Every structure is written in structure tokens, then in C-alpha cells.
Amino acid sequence: MAKHWADFQYEIYLNGMTGTVPRLPTDLTRLEELTEQRLGPGPVGYVAGSAGDGSTARANRAALQGRRIVPRMLRDVQERDLSAEVLGRALPAPLALAPIGVLSIMHPEAETAAARAAAAQEVPFVLSSASSTPIERVAEAMGDAERWFQLYWAKDREVTRSFLNRAKASGFSVLVVTLDTPLLAWRPRDLDQAYLPFLHGVGTANYFSDPAFQAGLTKPVHEDPNAAVLHFVGMFADPGKTWPDLAFLRENWDGPIVLKGIVHPDDARLAVDAGMDGVVVSNHGGRQVAGSIAAADALPRVAEAVGDRLTVLFDSGVRTGDDVFKALALGARAVLLGRPYVYGLALDGQAGVEHVIRCLLAEFDLTLALSGHATPGSLGPADLVEQSV
Numbered sequence: 165m166a167k168h169w170a171d172f173q174y175e176i177y178l179n180g181m182t183g184t185v186p187r188l189p190t191d192l193t194r195l196e197e198l199t200e201q202r203l204g205p206g207p208v209g210y211v212a213g214s215a216g217d218g219s220t221a222r223a224n225r226a227a228l229q230g231r232r233i234v235p236r237m238l239r240d241v242q243e244r245d246l247s248a249e250v251l252g253r254a255l256p257a258p259l260a261l262a263p264i265g266v267l268s269i270m271h272p273e274a275e276t277a278a279a280r281a282a283a284a285q286e287v288p289f290v291l292s293s294a295s296s297t298p299i300e301r302v303a304e305a306m307g308d309a310e311r312w313f314q315l316y317w318a319k320d321r322e323v324t325r326s327f328l329n330r331a332k333a334s335g336f337s338v339l340v341v342t343l344d345t346p347l348l349a350w351r352p353r354d355l356d357q358a359y360l361p362f363l364h365g366v367g368t369a370n371y372f373s374d375p376a377f378q379a380g381l382t383k384p385v386h387e388d389p390n391a392a393v394l395h396f397v398g399m400f401a402d403p404g405k406t407w408p409d410l411a412f413l414r415e416n417w418d419g420p421i422v423l424k425g426i427v428h429p430d431d432a433r434l435a436v437d438a439g440m441d442g443v444v445v446s447n448h449g450g451r452q453v454a455g456s457i458a459a460a461d462a463l464p465r466v467a468e469a470v471g472d473r474l475t476v477l478f479d480s481g482v483r484t485g486d487d488v489f490k491a492l493a494l495g496a497r498a499v500l501l502g503r504p505y506v507y508g509l510a511l512d513g514q515a516g517v518e519h520v521i522r523c524l525l526a527e528f529d530l531t532l533a534l535s536g537h538a539t540p541g542s543l544g545p546a547d548l549v550e551q552s553v
């Protein structure tokens with residue numbers, strides 16, 4: 165019998181009756197405010213902030229909330245199975261943790277704690293190139309658990325090649341290539357606070373520890389850290405890349421490759437033509453193009469364009485179990501969870517991230533059951549209507 169994630173609710177009730185209440189709220193939309201109260205403006209501003217006036221981040225939420233579920237009755241939802249096959253992997257639920265860099269600004273155990281939480285809940289962890297913990301240390305913390313590597317595709321080919329080799333050697337099986345960040349966007353909240361983690365040397369661990377990166381410096385990192393940071397800022401992404409460049413990644417990575425940041429159906433078709441295995445429909449949580457299409461509005465267009473020729477994943481705006489339901493109904497095979505797990509980490513380390521994963525999946529399991537579905541595979545556009553809220 166498959167795991168019933170919904171059982172977590174009775175664990176919480178029963179614990180509560182003996183005086184053990186969860187240290188974090190079960191409504192995950194409250195975590196951002198609590199984290200702000202706990203940590204103050206700088207780092208939280210970086211996580212919560214987005215591009216321009218924030219309209220894309222708001223649109224992400226509105227596009228999910230503006231789609232409403234139409235539940236069905238009497239459909240035997242006693243035995244449910246949330247498991248999903250994603251890129252050839254059998255996952256216990258259609259969820260992974262999104263790649264988020266610089267986690268040490270939120271908690272001293274940073275990526276290690278988040279990765280352990282993902283491993284404990286059997287949810288894939290997607291490690292950012294811009295992590296504050298090197299690839300090898302995160303892998304050590306994860307045992308055999310499923311891990312994917314997110315690539316910021318550097319200007320320097322040798323750095324990219326080295327990152328791919330390090331990720332492979334450390335057991336990362338899927339490559340997620342982020343395409344929507346060739347430049348850092350205009351982010352007023354960070355500009356006004358003059359707060360950028362990299363300028364404090366956070367998020368550069370994989371680069372500073374890399375022989376190919378070090379080869380591009382005139383002095384060792386410890387002798388001139390500022391020069392190393394500036395070198396990182398100038399090379400971690402490459403606005404000059406075009407579609408044919410993907411051949412290099414295909415040649416240097418044996419496993420599945422997924423392109424993150426796709427919102428146009430034509431780009432999704434180009435991903436198919438380039439022999440990619442998947443796309444993440446995402447606008448980077450509204451942090452890159454202010455005024456862009458909401459991710460949930462892009463999702464059905466992309467899903468329709470590619471059919472079953474590649475795997476469609478989704479992120480940007482997922483906060484609740486019903487958001488997961490809606491994303492799957494709109495054509496995603498699985499969703500990546502972003503900011504909420506970072507707030508869980510900030511508030512309670514590994515336990516906080518596990519709490520967030522369990523709450524989200526319990527709520528999703530219940531939404532699925534109460535809407536008449538026993539598996540995510542039976543969800544489709546007919547389960548939703550568009551209705552203003």
C-alpha cells in the first residue's frame with residue numbers, strides 16, 4: 165500500500181493533544197512573515213524579493229488562485245498513490261526541492277540541512293551551482309538519496325565541464341540547466357538595501373573550490389577575495405549562449421537534461437529538437453522578467469506544445485497542496501517547491517524543511533482525495549475552471 169501523506173494531519177492532532185504542537189504553522193503562506201520577524205530585512209529581502217515592482221511574483225499567485233478545482237464525488241479514494249515516474253525515476257510524490265542558491269544566508273547548516281530533509285522525505289534535492297556548500301559535501305550528507313544538479317552555464321567552458329564532472333562523480337543524476345538568468349535582473353529590494361549575497365562571498369563555494377575557476381584568477385582566492393568575487397560575477401552566466409550550444413552539454417552529460425525557465429511554447433519545441441529530456445516551466449519565482457507571463461498561464465501552452473515528447477515540470481508560486489493539484493492538472497508531471505522550504509529552513513533547519521514538505525504533501529493528498537482522485541495521473545484540465553477570486 166502506498167504512503168498516505170494525509171496521515172500527517174492526525175499525527176499533528178494527536179501530538180497537539182499531548183501538548184506537542186508543531187514549531188511552525190501548517191499554513192505555509194505564513195512562513196515568509198515569520199521569517200522576516202526572525203531574521204530582519206537583508207537576507208529575507210533577498211529571498212522574498214523579485215524583479216521590478218513585483219508584478220510577476222504576484223501574477224504567479226493570481227494565476228494559480230484564479231483557477232478553481234471542480235471536485236467529483238463517489239469515486240473511491242480510499243487507497244491513494246501519489247507516486248510519480250519522473251525522468252525515469254520512481255518518486256513517492258510528484259515533488260522536488262527547487263534549486264536555490266546561497267542558503268547559508270538563512271541558516272548555518274544551509275544546503276546540507278535542506279538536502280538531508282529532502283533525503284529523509286524521499287524528495288529529490290536540486291542543488292544550485294550557487295550553493296553555499298560545495299557539491300561534494302552536500303552529496304556526502306545525502307547517502308544514496310536522489311539528487312539533481314542545477315547548472316548556471318558559465319562563460320568559461322572548462323568551469324562548466326568541471327562542474328559537470330564533479331556533479332557526476334558525486335552521484336547527481338539529472339542536470340537542470342537554468343536559462344532565465346543570463347544576467348541578474350533589476351531587483352529594487354536588493355538594490356535599495358545594497359544587499360547581494362555574492363558580494364559577501366556567499367554562493368561562490370563551488371567556484372572558489374574549483375581548479376578550472378581558480379585557473380582564471382591572477383592571485384589565489386585567499387590572497388585577493390574581492391577579485392575572485394568579481395571574476396565570479398563576470399563569468400557565472402553567459403548572455404551570449406544560443407540553442408546550438410546545448411550540444412556541448414549533451415556531449416558532457418550522460419543522464420537526463422532539463423531546461424529551466426521555459427515559458428514560450430516555441431522554446432519548448434526547440435528543447436525537443438535539441439534532444440532535451442524535460443523543461444521546467446518557470447519564471448524564476450518572478451525574480452527575472454518583471455511583467456512576464458505568470459508561470460501557471462504558460463504551463464498549459466507549453467504542455468500542449470510538447471505533448472509527451474518531453475517531461476514538463478513546474479515552479480513559481482507553489483505554496484499550498486491545491487497549487488500542486490492545479491499545476492498537475494495544467495500539464496506538469498511534478499512541481500518544484502521554492503521559497504516555502506527556504507523559510508522552513510530559516511525557522512527550524514532540517515526539521516523545518518521536513519515540516520514544509522510534509523504539510524504540502526498532506527494537503528495535496530487531501531485535496532486529491534476530496535476532489536475525487538486516487539492518483540495524480542488522473543488529473544487534467546477538466547478538473548479546473550477559471551474564476552476570479
Ligand SMILES: Cc1cc2nc3c(=O)[nH]c(=O)nc-3n(C[C@H](O)[C@H](O)[C@H](O)COP(=O)(O)O)c2cc1C
Nearest residue numbers: 211262263264265292342448449480481482502503
Ligand atoms: C533566494 C532564491 C535563490 C534562487 N537561486 C536559484 C538558483 O541558484 N538557481 C536556479 O535555477 N533558480 C534559483 N532560484 C529560483 C528557484 O529555483 C525557483 O524557480 C523559484 O524559487 C520558484 O518560485 P517560488 O519560490 O515563488 O515558488 C532562486 C530563488 C530564490 C527565491
Ligand SMILES: CC(C)CC(=O)C(=O)O
Nearest residue numbers: 265294345348367448451
Ligand atoms: C542569481 C543567482 C546566482 C541566484 C538566483 O538564481 C536568484 O537569486 O534568483
